[in-house]
Amino acid sequence: MRLTPGPARDVDLECLDLFDLDLYSYGDPHPVWDVMRDKAPLHHQVLPDGREFWSVTRYEDVCRVLGDHREFTSERGTTPTHVGIDDPAAGVLLTSTDPPRHTEVRRPIGTKLTARAVKSWEDSIRRTIQRFLEPALEGETFDLAEKALLLPAMVTGPLLGIPEKDWEELVQLTAMVTAPSDPHFKTGSEAATLAIAHHELVTYVKEWVRTRRASGAEDDSLLHHLMSVRPGGAPLSDEEIALDGYSILLGANVTTPHTVSGTVQALIERPEQFEKAQADPSLVPNLVEEGLRWTSAACNFMRYAVDDVQIGGGTIPARGAVVAWIGSANRDASQFPDPHEFDITRAGAKRHVAFGFGPHFCIGGPLARMTLRIFFEELLQRFGSIELDGEPQHLRSYFIAGMTHLPIVAQKRKTP
Amino acid sequence: MESESQAAPAGAPESLVREISALWGEYLNGREVGADDDFFELGGNSLIGIKIIDRVSQDYGVALSVRDFYLAQTPLRVAELIEQGRAQP
Numbered sequence: 001m002r003l004t005p006g007p008a009r010d011v012d013l014e015c016l017d018l019f020d021l022d023l024y025s026y027g028d029p030h031p032v033w034d035v036m037r038d039k040a041p042l043h044h045q046v047l048p049d050g051r052e053f054w055s056v057t058r059y060e061d062v063c064r065v066l067g068d069h070r071e072f073t074s075e076r077g078t079t080p081t082h083v084g085i086d087d088p089a090a091g092v093l094l095t096s097t098d099p100p101r102h103t104e105v106r107r108p109i110g111t112k113l114t115a116r117a118v119k120s121w122e123d124s125i126r127r128t129i130q131r132f133l134e135p136a137l138e139g140e141t142f143d144l145a146e147k148a149l150l151l152p153a154m155v156t157g158p159l160l161g162i163p164e165k166d167w168e169e170l171v172q173l174t175a176m177v178t179a180p181s182d183p184h185f186k187t188g189s190e191a192a193t194l195a196i197a198h199h200e201l202v203t204y205v206k207e208w209v210r211t212r213r214a215s216g217a218e219d220d221s222l223l224h225h226l227m228s229v230r231p232g233g234a235p236l237s238d239e240e241i242a243l244d245g246y247s248i249l250l251g252a253n254v255t256t257p258h259t260v261s262g263t264v265q266a267l268i269e270r271p272e273q274f275e276k277a278q279a280d281p282s283l284v285p286n287l288v289e290e291g292l293r294w295t296s297a298a299c300n301f302m303r304y305a306v307d308d309v310q311i312g313g314g315t316i317p318a319r320g321a322v323v324a325w326i327g328s329a330n331r332d333a334s335q336f337p338d339p340h341e342f343d344i345t346r347a348g349a350k351r352h353v354a355f356g357f358g359p360h361f362c363i364g365g366p367l368a369r370m371t372l373r374i375f376f377e378e379l380l381q382r383f384g385s386i387e388l389d390g391e392p393q394h395l396r397s398y399f400i401a402g403m404t405h406l407p408i409v410a411q412k413r414k415t416p
Numbered sequence: 417m418e419s420e421s422q423a424a425p426a427g428a429p430e431s432l433v434r435e436i437s438a439l440w441g442e443y444l445n446g447r448e449v450g451a452d453d454d455f456f457e458l459g460g461n462s463l464i465g466i467k468i469i470d471r472v473s474q475d476y477g478v479a480l481s482v483r484d485f486y487l488a489q490t491p492l493r494v495a496e497l498i499e500q501g502r503a504q505p
Contacts, residue, residue: 088463191456192486198462199482 042312067358161221258402263291
């Protein structure tokens, strides 16, 4: 989807199809969300097969839906690809669990991923990013979006305990989960693509655990940590380990690449912002926050209303599915003045909800923030200029906002 | 549901197709499954697929490829995969 929206346009809210994949591959959803926030802050859509869902698009409503598990449960699934079909992993998978169980399981996993804990990985992540960026400076066309798909695996592989030989396959599988209709990832039907990817990923973690148990080896990795935590006094079941391991792989792989590509694209389109950041590296942390807001790679998450609930000037009936559009909330003018301006000095950029909001706030958020900060520090220090060298291509997904191709040509910076 | 005659398989014995249909039914809330029914339309998902592939491995000694299983999508075609798997040395 376009991140810099085109001109405002008339939107027929009655006929609007928010799951129209063409809207995200070739279209421009921001003007649509602008109209929704203004005219239909609670929107109802029925899919051709009869499934229905409600949408909230305003910042405060998105925070409320994501933040209040008593009104909006995660226990029946949280991804819009499964709207109206109860998630078979619900209540086991951490992301599809409500407090208090959610809190019990999340706390011990989260201790490995706090800002303080991830700080110790800073140097190794910096070396990885330097290695990643090097080929881009050889003067040839560098497809940043394509290459960036592998970046999170390069960064998190060693922390998770995943050997390098498996990265490429795992990245392919996680991409299949988030964009099962994108021609780059589709295998057979959309349903088959999702099932193959879910199956292979869960099996991968199960095998990892089995091998580890058999060898008795211990290490510092996050997957090993999953095997040893005792939330509520008992270890996680093998199924929980497999599903949470899957979830961590997914969270690590599928969002950060698109924040990298989308933010670089924003800087290419705005040389004055690029120069400003280059002149003052202390702006990088805020550049990262603005990039997270701007790209909103996790475009939405879903919840189910527990009871009839009033929101956005309307009512969602009990058991109704509600999609909270993060991409829209992060362009809500009530929170972000001139929301469609990309401004690395924006005050309050950090109020974005790109990592979600409330109990399910992205557990890898601190690691993603640090990785992105290092990425842009290194990029600005090494790259004198960046130009587009072809048409960007957008991911065919209403769940993850991203790119599949962003060809660039970069020049080395002469006076660092 | 498809009739038996329509389901007559090219590469797998009818009895095997019936067994596989019944096996699917076990994991799909005991519902009746026909030879040409679509796994996903029946409510199949990867957690059910994992169990079915495990059972096929135990009961028939054939390790189905995950991709082949979901792309096959019907008991008839899965039975054909098993038959092919058995034929291989």
